[in-house]
Amino acid sequence: MILLLAGTKEARNLAGYLAQAGIDCIASLAGVTQSPYEYPLETRSGGFGGEEGFLSFLAAKKISAVIDATHPFATQITERTARLCAERAIPYLRYERPEWRSRHGDAWHEVASIEDLAAIIPVGARAFVATGKQTLDAYALLGDRTLFCRVIDPPSEPFPYPQGGYIVARPPFTEASERALFEEVKPDWLVVKNAGGASGRAKLDAARALGISVAMIARPAPLDGIERREQVLDALEWAEAL
Secondary structure: OEEEEOOOHHHHHHHHHHHHOOOOEEEEEOOOOOOOOOOOOEEEEOOOOHHHHHHHHHHHOOOOEEEEOOOOOOHHHHHHHHHHHHHOOOOEEEEOOOOOOOOOOOOEEEEOOHHHHHHOOOOOOEEEEOOOHHHHHHHHHHOOOEEEEEEOOOOOOOOOOOOEEEEEOOOOOOHHHHHHHHHHHOOOEEEEEOOOOOOOHHHHHHHHHHOOEEEEEOOOOOOOOOEEEOOHHHHHHHHHHO
16 A cells, blocks of 8 residues: 655646556545545545654555655655655655746746745835745744735634735636736735646746746755655656556
8 A cells, every 4th residue: 555645736646647557545635725626546634643643554554655745845744754764664755846947037036945035025015925824924024015825725814914915716727817816916026935836837927927026935955865756657657666
């Protein structure tokens, strides 16, 4: 039985291929989204309860390999999973979609972290934050800017900053829909993590078309000594070879 740590569009695609290939697999979701997309195989949702809970789950389900297809910025999950699998000689694969690369006409400004944004986004600017609600607390240093944060589920608490607000919308988004949204919100800046992926590219294309500056938060450095794939079918091939 393979454990697929999921939550990305590519993980859903991989789940479909694994199901079609008849490979025993269970998908695991973090449980952050209230109504996640369905997977074509057995699926669990929620945390494991720390390292001991994760190891107990591996034993109970007789997990023989793990494919980590979580978000490229889910560094804690990836580090823990890779380490525990290595300690127990469980085959582990990190699937991580390629980074975005700038194109002609893009106005990208790369920063190492959210904490660096105050150095490039001027006071009084309007910024569209596309890094998720979980990161919003870190934007206190931009409290004197107008911030708009897109979320999937309607929030139960008020927006934490005096200027701006939440925008509730569920992907997928097209370049046309992103342009329409930006024309309504009128951001000077788009703040994104370099997560990669075709589906997320629409907002970058819309920003380029409208001349919006992009603050691109760099992807964390990859872990050393682990097997990695950047294409879904390569990850499927790895699973089939087991």
